[in-house]
Amino acid sequence: xxxxxxxxxxxxxxxxxxxxxxxxxxxxxxxxxxxxxxxxxxxxxxxxxxxxxxxxxxxxxxxxxxxxxxxxxxxxxxxxxxxxxxxxxxxxxxxxxxxxxxxxxxxxxxxxxxxxxxxxxxxxxxxxxxxxxxxxxxxxxxxxxxxxxxxxxxxxxxxxxxxxxxxxxxxxxxxxxxxxxxxxxxxxxxxxxxxxxxxxxxxxxxxxxxxxxxxxxxxxxxxxxxxxxxxxxxxxxxxxxxxxxxxxxxxxxxxxxxxxxxxxxxxxxxxxxxxxxxxxxxxxxxxxxxxxxxxxx
Amino acid sequence: xxxxxxxxxxxxxxxxxxxxxxxxxxxxxxxxxxxxxxxxxxxxxxxxxxxxxxxxxxxxxxxxxxxxxxxxxxxxxxxxxxxxxxxxxxxxxxxxxxxxxxxxxxxxxxxxxxxxxxxxxxxxxxxxxxxxxxxxxxxxxxxxxxxxxxxxxxxxxxxxxxxxxxxxxxxxxxxxxxxxxxxxxxxxxxxxxxxxxxxxxxxxxxxxxxxxxxxxxxxxxxxxxxxxxxxxxxxxxxxxxxxxxxxxxxxxxxxxxxxxxxxxxxxxxxxxxxxxxxxxxxxxxxxxxxxxxxxxxxxxxxxxxxxxxxxxxxxxxxxxxxxxxxxxxxxxxxxxxxxxxxxxxxxxxxxxxxxxxxxxxxxxxxxxxxxxxxxxxxxx
Numbered sequence: 298x299x300x301x302x303x304x305x306x307x308x309x310x311x312x313x314x315x316x317x318x319x320x321x322x323x324x325x326x327x328x329x330x331x332x333x334x335x336x337x338x339x340x341x342x343x344x345x346x347x348x349x350x351x352x353x354x355x356x357x358x359x360x361x362x363x364x365x366x367x368x369x370x371x372x373x374x375x376x377x378x379x380x381x382x383x384x385x386x387x388x389x390x391x392x393x394x395x396x397x398x399x400x401x402x403x404x405x406x407x408x409x410x411x412x413x414x415x416x417x418x419x420x421x422x423x424x425x426x427x428x429x430x431x432x433x434x435x436x437x438x439x440x441x442x443x444x445x446x447x448x449x450x451x452x453x454x455x456x457x458x459x460x461x462x463x464x465x466x467x468x469x470x471x472x473x474x475x476x477x478x479x480x481x482x483x484x485x486x487x488x489x490x491x492x493x494x495x496x497x498x499x500x501x502x503x504x505x506x507x508x509x510x511x512x513x514x515x516x517x518x519x520x521x522x523x524x525x526x527x528x529x530x531x532x533x534x535x536x537x538x539x540x541x542x543x544x545x546x547x548x549x550x551x552x553x554x555x556x557x558x559x560x561x562x563x564x565x566x567x568x569x570x571x572x573x574x575x576x577x578x579x580x581x582x583x584x585x586x587x588x589x590x591x592x593x594x
Numbered sequence: 595x596x597x598x599x600x601x602x603x604x605x606x607x608x609x610x611x612x613x614x615x616x617x618x619x620x621x622x623x624x625x626x627x628x629x630x631x632x633x634x635x636x637x638x639x640x641x642x643x644x645x646x647x648x649x650x651x652x653x654x655x656x657x658x659x660x661x662x663x664x665x666x667x668x669x670x671x672x673x674x675x676x677x678x679x680x681x682x683x684x685x686x687x688x689x690x691x692x693x694x695x696x697x698x699x700x701x702x703x704x705x706x707x708x709x710x711x712x713x714x715x716x717x718x719x720x721x722x723x724x725x726x727x728x729x730x731x732x733x734x735x736x737x738x739x740x741x742x743x744x745x746x747x748x749x750x751x752x753x754x755x756x757x758x759x760x761x762x763x764x765x766x767x768x769x770x771x772x773x774x775x776x777x778x779x780x781x782x783x784x785x786x787x788x789x790x791x792x793x794x795x796x797x798x799x800x801x802x803x804x805x806x807x808x809x810x811x812x813x814x815x816x817x818x819x820x821x822x823x824x825x826x827x828x829x830x831x832x833x834x835x836x837x838x839x840x841x842x843x844x845x846x847x848x849x850x851x852x853x854x855x856x857x858x859x860x861x862x863x864x865x866x867x868x869x870x871x872x873x874x875x876x877x878x879x880x881x882x883x884x885x886x887x888x889x890x891x892x893x894x895x896x897x898x899x900x901x902x903x904x905x906x907x908x909x910x911x912x913x914x915x916x917x918x919x920x921x922x923x924x925x926x927x928x929x930x931x932x933x934x935x936x937x938x939x940x941x942x943x944x945x946x947x948x949x950x951x952x953x954x955x956x957x958x959x960x961x962x963x964x965x966x967x968x969x970x971x972x973x974x
Contacts, residue, residue, distance in 0.1 A: 298603065298659050299596045300886070300893040306595065365595050484968045499971040501957075504964030508911070511963055515908045519890045520883035526597050535879030584868075587875030594856035594878055 300523070302369075309366055313373040316346045321377050323565070330435050330568065335381055335402060335416040343383075344399020349390045357391055364463065368470040368525040375474025375544075378568055380436035382413045384467045385421060393419050406442055407464070407579035414440040434571040462530035466521065468576050469537040472544035473517045479544075479551035479569050480510040486555050506554055510547045517543040531593055534586045541583065544573035597889065599659070607663050613647055614671040621674070627800055634712060634754040637677035641709030650707040653683045654691065658839055658895040662888070665842035670850075675843070678751045682706040682713035684840075686759040689779070693820045693828045702757070702781065714755035716746040716782065716806055717829070724958045726761075727773040727826060731808060733762035733780065739812040740764075740780060745805060748952075752791045752804040758782040760813075761829060764822050779825035781817040788812075798944035799935075839895075840906075841913055845888055848917060849881050855920075859927045873923050880916045884909065907959045907967070914949035914956060921946045 302310070320342050321329075329336065343349065352367050353359020360366075367387070374383055382404035386396050395401030395418075404413045406422030414420060414427060415438065427440035484507050487498030497503050520536035548570035552559035559566045577583070599607070621640075625632030644650050652664045653676070676683055687706050690698055705711040722729040731744025742762055749758070758781070765776030782789075788811040793801040820828035856874055859865040891905035921943035925932035928939055935941060950956045964970045 298599050298662075298889060298893060299896070300889045301897060302595060484970065487970060496971055498964075499973060501961065501964075501973045504968075504970050504973050505957070505960040507968055507970065508960035508963035511968060512908050512911050515905070516880075516883050516887060516912055519886040520879070522595055523597065523883075523886040523889075526595050532882065535882050538876060538879045539883055584872060587872035587879075588868075589875070590878045591856070591871040591875035594853055594874060 300519075300526075306366065306369060309362075310369050310373065313346075313348070313370050314376070316343070316348075317373050317377045317379065321379055326378055326565065326568070329380055333380075333435055333438070335413060337402070340381065340386075340399040340402060342399070344397065349383075349387050349399055350397040351387075353391045353397055358397065359391070363525075364466070364528060365522065365525040367463075367467060368521055371467045371470035372474035372477075372521075375471030376478045378436065378475070378565075378572055382417060384464055384471075387467065388464060389419070389421065393421075405464075408581040409441055409444070410579055411440045411442060412437050412575070412579065414438070432575070434568075434575045436568070437572065437575050439575070462528075462533045465537045465580060466524055466533040468580055469517070469521050469524075469533070469540035472537075472540035472573060472576055473514065473521050475569050475573055476510070476514040476517055476540065476543035476547040479547040479566065480507065480514050482566065483507050483510060483547075483551040483554040486558075490556070503554060506550050510550050513539075513543040513547055531590065534589050537580055538583060538586050538590075541573070541577040541580065545570070545577060548573050599663070603657075603659055603663060606660055607667060610649075610664065610667050611671070613649075614667065614673055617643060617647070618671060618673060624674075630751075630753045630801075634678045634751070637674065637679055638709035638712065640674040640677075641679045641683075641707075645708050654688065658892045661839045662842050662892045665839060666846050669843040669846040678712050678754060679706075679709065681715045681751070681755075681759065682711070682757075685715060686713045686757070686781075689759065689828060689831055690781075690819055692831050693779075697816075698781075698819060711756040712751060712754060713757045713759060714749050714751045714784070714806075716749055716758045716760040718748045719745060720747050720805075724955060727777065728767075729761055729763060729777065731760075731762050733764050733778060733813070735815070736812075738815050740778075740815060740818070742780070742782070742808050742811045742813055745807045747794070747805050748803050749791075749806050750803045752784070752806050753793065755784050758784055758806070761825055764825075774826040776823050777825040777829075778822050779819045779828045780813050781819065782808075782811065782813050783817075786811050786813065796945075797947065798941060839888075839892060841909065842888055842892075844917070845881060845885050845913065848920060849878075849885065851920060851924075852878055852881060855924055855927055862927070862929075864927050864929065867926075870923070870926050873926070877916065877920055877923060880912075881920075884913050884916065887912075907954075907963050910954065911956055911959050911963070917949050918946050 320339055347360045348370060350359040351362050351370055352364070355361040371384070382402065385405040386403040389403040390397035393401055393403050396403050401418045402416065403419045403421065404411055404417035405420065406424055411420065411424045411427050414424060423445070424440065424442055426443045429440050432439040487503050487507060488496050490497050517540040520539045524532040524536040548566060552566045552570060555564060555566055558564050625636050641650065644652065653661065655661050683706065687703060690702050706713065717726060719729050719731060731742065731746065733740040733742045760780045760782040762778050762780055763776050764778040765771050767773045767776060788809040790807040792805045792807070794803055794805055796802050852874065859870065864870055887905060887909050891909060894905060921939065924939040925943060928937055931937045932940060961973055965972060
């Protein structure tokens with residue numbers, strides 16, 4: 298047993314962080330917020346970097362890596378708040394022409410929503426009758442799909458993979474990346490912001506907020522990584538619950554740690570919170586996940 | 595990232611399983627929790643059984659993974675806990691092994707491993723809890739002895755222990771001597787004159803630990819481990835030892851308890867309550883992740899040669915909270931039975947109230963995380 302990142306995985310993470318921060322750093326993020334649209338150049342750049350083809354076999358033009366590496370990639374995507382239907386495109390690589398290269402943008406019905414419906418080239422799942430709503434997340438346009446009559450397992454439908462264990466796990470990895478990032482932002486702010494003659498991070502009330510954020514992110518981390526290693530669908534469901542919780546609550550605590558600045562549009566904190574809400578929503582209700590875990594007890 | 599065990603580790607597991615299946619049915623019944631001599635005899639007999647089968651030193655195994663497998667398998671098989679041997683095998687023993695002289699190791703370690711001698715711990719004091727380094731039990735030299743006066747608290751197994759790993763102040767705190775510098779580690783023979791043990795009754799009604807009063811107790815200088823005034827460093831070696839594998843058995847136990855709880859709820863109809871079911875589902879995710887965190891921490895310890903990393907405090911914070919939640923959920927399953935002390939869950943629920951306090955309160959753990967891991971300024 299060696300449940301730690303190996304050298305290759307560390308190198309992969311470093312490489313992906315460089316690509317993502319270089320190509321979608323803070324300036325790019327804020328520019329995207331000011332003018333939301335799907336950045337096809339960014340999409341192709343990610344394709345060129347092998348992002349979408351990470352798990353495709355090498356003889357199919359892919360990188361030939363596994364789910365653990367995919368999870369590391371999506372954790373990094375979550376850190377920088379990469380916009381667009383990256384999970385659906387990633388899972389469509391090899392099946393939908395151009396997805397692996399980032400030339401075709403693929404979205405999929407997820408829970409009661411379809412993200413980025415208008416800008417995507419291919420929509421998987423039954424999006425008939427989908428109605429646009431004004432999305433809480435400025436970077437994730439959302440359509441609501443009408444409630445379908447019960448019957449038919451979603452996994453039997455085309456695009457059912459969008460609700461399958463791999464999609465659940467990759468979204469959880471994005472949540473993990475966001476939770477870790479908001480934890481870092483809170484600590485950074487607590488070190489720099491001075492009140493009463495020193496950094497506010499010297500107050501235990503603030504310290505304990507930050508400590509709890511780390512605990513949430515680290516527990517979600519091992520849950521997500523382990524589910525990727527075992528490939529167990531139920532473990533992915535559990536990881537998703539912990540990762541949703543970590544992303545949403547860490548963003549809330551990060552906002553609190555930032556005080557008044559956290560409530561402003563120019564701070565990035567609200568972008569993390571809103572995206573975390575959206576990702577949790579795409580996974581369907583937490584109730585279903587909790588029921589699935591309870592049923593297995 | 596690899597969650598599979600090596601062939602050598604799987605062989606160790608298989609051998610242990612086979613051995614447990616053979617010896618556990620022959621064990622005598624467990625003594626009553628209030629029968630201290632009985633508990634000592636039971637626990638030391640189990641240690642002797644382990645020793646005779648070659649598992650006596652398993653807690654000191656250089657491989658954290660083998661320690662994890664041992665704790666996992668013994669818990670799953672329902673084997674006895676380390677019990678009265680805890681302080682010896684997991685605190686005092688590793689300290690003596692690492693910091694003691696050859697004579698000290700020869701004197702104290704073999705009887706500890708055979709289950710012949712039991713140790714207790716004299717660290718905390720009424721006025722030195724989270725701030726352990728402020729301890730005030732005094733020791734001064736008189737010929738070849740230290741003379742010790744003061745009092746200790748929260749000492750488990752004090753009534754039945756042969757030895758106490760004792761922290762004393764040998765140099766008073768002053769402008770030149772910070773509180774960590776004047777502390778010395780002594781092995782106190784519990785039959786020495788001047789020792790009074792007073793059991794402390796917990797809120798659960800049981801006497802789990804004791805106060806120990808020391809009135810000019812003579813301890814030979816030869817019983818000092820490490821240099822005079824170097825006891826704080828010596829102790830930190832001890833305290834860091836158990837991190838990583840400290841809670842392996844408990845996490846395995848919690849996952850089993852969760853299954854028991856689901857069965858009980860299905861049997862008494864509470865399972866029809868979706869709020870309760872969902873709570874159990876979430877706890878299941880929580881404890882599954884805590885098990886993965888244990889494997890993560892053990893793998894880290896394996897790589898770094900046993901140096902505890904970030905994981906210990908993170909684990910302790912989340913685990914202690916989750917375990918209390920488990921018993922609060924058990925109370926919902928029990929319904930009116932939650933107020934009945936004859937329900938084992940009710941007694942366990944009371945005991946669980948100590949988890950966020952013992953071995954470093956959750957608040958101190960958060961301070962440690964904030965200052966040592968996150969690098970925030972020293973708190974106030």
